[in-house]
Amino acid sequence: MADGADNPMSPTRIHHINFVVNDLEEAMPRFERSLGVNPFEVIEHRPRGARVARTRIGQSWLVLVCPYDPVSVPGRHLAKHGEGFFLLSLGYDDIVKQLEKLESSGVQVTDREPRDGILDWRIADIGDVHGAFIQLTQEETPEGSDQ
Amino acid sequence: MADGADNPMSPTRIHHINFVVNDLEEAMPRFERSLGVNPFEVIEHRPRGARVARTRIGQSWLVLVCPYDPVSVPGRHLAKHGEGFFLLSLGYDDIVKQLEKLESSGVQVTDREPRDGILDWRIADIGDVHGAFIQLTQEETPEGSDQ
Numbered sequence: 001m002a003d004g005a006d007n008p009m010s011p012t013r014i015h016h017i018n019f020v021v022n023d024l025e026e027a028m029p030r031f032e033r034s035l036g037v038n039p040f041e042v043i044e045h046r047p048r049g050a051r052v053a054r055t056r057i058g059q060s061w062l063v064l065v066c067p068y069d070p071v072s073v074p075g076r077h078l079a080k081h082g083e084g085f086f087l088l089s090l091g092y093d094d095i096v097k098q099l100e101k102l103e104s105s106g107v108q109v110t111d112r113e114p115r116d117g118i119l120d121w122r123i124a125d126i127g128d129v130h131g132a133f134i135q136l137t138q139e140e141t142p143e144g145s146d147q
Numbered sequence: 148m149a150d151g152a153d154n155p156m157s158p159t160r161i162h163h164i165n166f167v168v169n170d171l172e173e174a175m176p177r178f179e180r181s182l183g184v185n186p187f188e189v190i191e192h193r194p195r196g197a198r199v200a201r202t203r204i205g206q207s208w209l210v211l212v213c214p215y216d217p218v219s220v221p222g223r224h225l226a227k228h229g230e231g232f233f234l235l236s237l238g239y240d241d242i243v244k245q246l247e248k249l250e251s252s253g254v255q256v257t258d259r260e261p262r263d264g265i266l267d268w269r270i271a272d273i274g275d276v277h278g279a280f281i282q283l284t285q286e287e288t289p290e291g292s293d294q
Contacts, residue, residue: 009183013205014161017235019279027277034254034276035237036156036245057237058160059206084278085232088164090182090204098183107181129181130174130211131231132166 009101015091015121015137016054016061020078024051024066031055037062043118050074052118059091087125089135095124098136102126114138156248162238162268162284163201163208167225171198171213174230178202184209190265197221199265206238234272236282242271245283249273261285 021027028040032055040053049069054061065086067075077086092098095114102109110125117123120140127133168174175187179202187200196216201208212233214222224233239245242261249256257272264270267287274280 010185011182011204014164014207014209017161017164019277021277031276033252034249034273035158035281036239036248038157057158060161062161082278085235088232092183101183102181105180126181129178130166130168131229134182 009098011090011092011136013059013091015089015139016063017088018063018065018074018086019084020065020067020074020081020086021083022066022078024053024064027064027066028053031062031064035062040064045118047116048072048074054118085132087133087135089123089137091137091139093138095122095136095138099124156245158237158239158283160206160238162236162286163210164235165210165212165221165233166231167212167214167221167228167233168230169213169225171200171211174211174213175200178209178211182209187211192265194263195219195221201265232279234280234282236270236284238284238286240285242269242283242285246271 024042031037032039037055037057040055042051042053045052048065049072050065050067053064065074067078069075070079074086099109099112103112108127110127114122114124117137122138124136126135171189178184179186184202184204187202189198189200192199195212196219197212197214200211212221214225216222217226221233246256246259250259255274257274261269261271264284269285271283273282
């Protein structure tokens with residue numbers, strides 16, 4: 001699965017996909033039943049003004065984001081667009097190098113430096129690409145481990 | 148990575164994520180540059196009234212859908228919502244069994260039987276789950292292979 005081996009800028013995996021929801025306690029069992037995913041783990045994510053729940057699917061995480069702060073980024077997204085897709089985050093071995101490469105090739109990014117996500121995730125937002133909000137993630141845990 | 152081993156209903160991976168776009172020739176290089184993904188492969192998908200392009204990210208595919216038929220499902224989605232997220236499709240070893248399990252546990256699904264997707268993909272739509280359109284995919288190529 002070294003698909004990206006020929007391109008040092010390639011992401012290694014879909015790291016996570018985020019959906020914004022109104023009610024975490026209602027959404028988690030609905031996703032678990034409809035998709036057959038394992039039980040979600042709930043995490044407080046104060047910097048984003050949201051409660052977050054994640055469950056693993058292969059190499060990736062499915063993440064539900066439930067804002068309690070209406071002026072947070074996910075809170076404003078929920079108010080404007082309603083429930084549904086929030087962002088796609090791709091996994092890279094080194095997001096600092098990745099940001100440098102993007103910048104040197106003229107790609108405009110929202111976050112020029114990584115910031116903290118949940119747990120040990122380091123993230124940086126690329127921004128809107130044809131209507132899809134895209135983010136980079138680097139996780140300290142080795143890729144593909146079962147954590 | 149047998150995360151789903153304890154739950155026979157678990158998806159094995161994010162199989163693909165679809166974004167709908169207005170112009171494939173404009174979107175492909177933009178996604179390639181901004182994300183560092185490998186070049187897209189273009190596929191005609193007549194049953195969906197769209198041209199489709201895919202590129203691999205780890206175990207998953209990133210798929211761009213560009214409708215040429217405005218009354219097709221993706222064409223109507225594009226007209227209503229604009230460019231962006233269209234659907235998330237999860238990979239299962241056996242989607243017929245998966246559909247039976249969902250039905251027996253009372254989950255309402257859009258497609259009660261699989262239909263043909265692009266290439267050797269067999270797909271079935273679950274439908275809208277908290278604002279996110281979710282689909283099941285079974286691919287004939289063994290999981291995790293480089294095809």
